[in-house]
Amino acid sequence: xxRSDRYLAESMLEGAGSGPFFCCNCKQECDLKVTDEGIxxxxxxxxxxxxxxxxxxxxxxxxxxxxxxxxxxxxEDDSICTPLSDSPGTVGTNLLD
Numbered sequence: 001x002x003r004s005d006r007y008l009a010e011s012m013l014e015g016a017g018s019g020p021f022f023c024c025n026c027k028q029e030c031d032l033k034v035t036d037e038g039i040x041x042x043x044x045x046x047x048x049x050x051x052x053x054x055x056x057x058x059x060x061x062x063x064x065x066x067x068x069x070x071x072x073x074x075x076e077d078d079s080i081c082t083p084l085s086d087s088p089g090t091v092g093t094n095l096l097d
Contacts, residue, residue: 010032023058027070030058
């Protein structure tokens with residue numbers, strides 16, 4: 001991970017707040033981690049680049065997270081867990097080498 005990506009990851013974690021956070025998969029309290037879901041190195045018409053897509057996810061299941069306790073809600077109410085692509089923690093960058 002490049003230095004600029006590490007700085008962005010640290011700022012994402014700081015901006016997420018202090019929690020507590022809950023995993024949408026196992027519904028347990030968790031910490032957050034930054035995951036790179038980009039495709040990595042690529043070449044497009046001779047131009048080389050690196051695709052980086054940093055997202056915040058739970059450290060236990062590497063899944064979506066929420067700040068609301070899902071155990072305190074009714075079982076039919078899954079609206080608090082949104083896909084990672086819709087979460088404010090998703091950052092996509094395209095960094096050319």
